[in-house]
Amino acid sequence: MHDTGLAGALGDLSGFRQRFFDCLTSRADALFELADAALCANGPVASLAELSLEPEHRRGHGGLYDALNSGGIDIGRFRNVVARQSIPRCHDGRIVLAIDISHWLRPDASTSPERLFCHTYARGKGQAQMIPGWPYSFVAALEPGRTSWTALLDAVRMRPEDEHTGLAAAQLRTVVGNLIGAGHWREGDPDIWIVGDSGYDGPRLAFLLADLPVQVLVRLRSDRVLALPAPPRSPGVRGRGTRHGARFAFADPRSWPSPAHTTTADTARYGTAAAQSWNRLHPKLTRTGAWARHDDPLPIIEGTVIRLQVERLPGAGTPKPLWLWHSALATTPERVDRLWQTFLRRFDLEHTFRFLKQTLGWTAPRLRTPEAADRWTWLMLAAHTQLRLARGAVEDARRPWERSAPTPARLSPARIRRGFRRIRPAAGSPANPPKHSRPGPGRPRGSRNTRPAPHHHPGKTIKTDTKS
Template sequence: MGDSSPWLRPEAKTLKDRGFHHQGGHTVGVGQSYSTLSWVPDESQHWALPLRHERITSFETALTKATFQLKQVCRHLPVRPLAAFDRHYGNGIFLNHTAGIEVDLLLRLASNRCVYGIPLAYSGRGAPRKHGHKFKLNAPNTYPEASEILEIEDTQLGQVRVTRWSQFHFRNSAKREMEILRVEIIQPKGKRRKFKPLWLAWTGECMPSLERLWRRYLQRFSIEHWYRFAKQRLYWTTPQLTSNEATERWSTLIGMISWQLWFARSDCMDTPLPWQSPQQVLSPGRVAQAFPSIIAAIGTPAQAPKTRGKSPGRKQGQSQPPRTRYPTVKKRVSKRRKAKIVSKTAA
């Protein structure tokens, strides 16, 4: 599972390589952004264990960074994985970047996205067509005939209908065919619960069953919970560090702490607070809450600190030069220049 999250530092003018990043919705903040590729265990939806958690520089985007991370991880895996991404990655640019990687992709699509079917046979005149039927997700009159429809009863959501359309592609990635899925909650459990249709796109070698595939995307939300856990419980974005090397090193330690909590989950005893209910399967927060008992049992190999007395401080009249201040990086979308058409008039 992959996603990105900002580390906002609006007042850190001496921190190099800050930029403008989306904080959520239409809110934009100043800081740095990190891309995370994590592994979500099948038996629990509470855990998301980061495999790579790295800073997105001003020369990169979230799409190029996620592509690089997929290349680094997939080359060490014995089986072909399934990676799920949010709708920010559901476009032809990301599909073109990941064309040579041994990975199956499950992408969320924006509700106003357009995809295209297989073009008609070549008529013999002009250039061959690249696109066929235009499938606009928010226009029901453009829906083609479905390839498969599945209706199941979910214990938590209610009656679910999954519809599949085959052999579609984005306009700028005609060579990568996708399976389009629409997940609808027909009869939700609860009177006031309303769900919008969920649009997904799958591309890869061997497609899982519809009943399993849409549930696999629901596990992607575990990485959202991990970001909240890392910021609120592990204090990922709390230190006011002044160098990129320190921020990257601290971010790497946050990933290692998450793995340490995962390995210690079976050795921890649940210690709920008076207002908390006990848990059979411990979440990351409960393991972190019970982890001091493990530290007290195993001890620490570090020696006790020794007092050094009072520091002499700076000499009288000595002052430190001001630190270098860096401007905020503004990324601009490169647009191709349109060729000017000069009309020839008769003399």
Template sequence: MTGPFLQVCQRLQMPALMRLKLNRKLYRPAPPHPPGKRGAPRKDGDLFQGSRPETWGKPDASWNGTDWRGKPLSVQVWQHLHVQQARQVEVTVFRVLREGANGTKRDPRKSWFVWVGEQELAPGEVASSYRYRFSHEHSYRFLKQDLLWTKVHVRTPKQFERWSLVVASAMNQIVLTRSLGQASYCPWERRRDRVTPRQVRRVMAGILSQVGTPARVPKPREKSPGRPTGATGMKAARFDVVRKPKPVPKKPRKRA
């Protein structure tokens, strides 16, 4: 979670549920500036940090219930917080406590989440909503690796947007084809009741050849007349490459 990312989410009106580091510093709204007091008003209020329970204060809301396994689940909510890099973006922090968890890194008992969005997220939906993150990550990986979403060479954002629609259409066709149950397995893959999009993609060529297409048969190109005499092509627009700055080495601390 970074300040620029929160600003983009607010500008695009895109809600997001993210993990929160235990030592991430957030702040409450700044108190009003006392009249007659000299100096600039405060920009940040009191500190809120998950690793320091004394900074939590009383939660704005709490919820108790059960998770998808039927184990006890409790959620605490703190609202109207922000980070220093994006003070105009308010976020909500959730502390999820699962007593039936194993306590490992993959299955922790305590988890911290942050929510950014105009609509409020119910405390009981935090744990179940975050589980969709894994399917989203695998979907993006499938779009990049198998459908070549980011491998296309285009020059303008409009061209990439058109290519993204083509990739999305191909993804929809693969999802609809999963109901047919046809798949191609590699020797190391196990056969399961539910096939994966990658296994379906391997047999899409045979399925599409049987289904056909509503498009007309392409006409022969014949011999192209080429460019007229005296015509000159326009050079493609060039843009500077945005590179990350080199990290500044930290100076060693002097020992007293």
């Protein structure tokens, strides 16, 4: 049985590697071997030039940088390849997608275009900083239970002219469409849940994706004010009826009506968790920001609000309540507990970001152009997918001070990466060996660069309509 599982894992890995190679349209051999070098390197990736010394990369450092600067990847085709791999599901068979942004900080790259100011946290309270860099929006399928694994499905770089929630809606529409096209969702299956943090406008996201089989679950700030449903109109009253009911202020318990459901659960990590839910709450929309160009009457986007209060937080003081907004109009007590537990699984994506940056070296290269950064980002997504497919084929190469994992599925991505070099020959490599060539003459000795790179200022680009 173990041999059957090993052969199946190697078959899936080998098939993905071939299809990934077919998506490389230019400098395919160099790009493919660059991803292999990042997967097989001993220790964390610190620089691209060091990867050219790995035996899996049979080309020089000049070919490595040339592949990133001038190579080609068919992104649309590769998205379909990733979507056709195995997708983790919850216990009820539901697919849960998490969306979040991770920053590639480039504070000193004044010649790199399309940089934005990225919000970064510091150790001290109130020490957050805005540092120029390239923000990337990632979408990943979450696994049930506490784990450091996620299934990365898509990555999009945010441009200066992009609107945050609009970009997320377009990205999620592409991912969900690919999942449906790959047969992961069929008519009659549970709706796909989309989980996001407070940086996303949940009601607008649900409005933009209303034609898809999805439900949105996002965190709200603790200072938000929503509205209850409008009361029924009295007979004989003339004039336009009211569209909003009484205000529901998160910070004012006096404005809360009786909750629809109240649940309690005992957790090993957070102690007693008490949840309350209210149905059919909506925000009061105004024609500002993303709704400024909405021609029709502003919609009423109702959903369920959940307030979660836990007994303790690891390494923190008195915990503050967590507020969630779900696009479904009504829930059950069991669904309320499932929703807040699913939201906590969103933090597994933070483990993926840390692994990409600290181990695979996603933000280690000092690339100038954002196009080269996009190619390297997709190579990282391909490398992470290969590690996920190799979970059933890699033997545990644990350190003497590490605990042994009960099953191969419980191995972390870093421990799977340690043994990837051993199974790489069995998975095969479609890359062709390098051809013998002579280096170019380069710039003549003593000459100077007469065409310096232009400098670019970071920041958003706001487009406004000019009136004649």
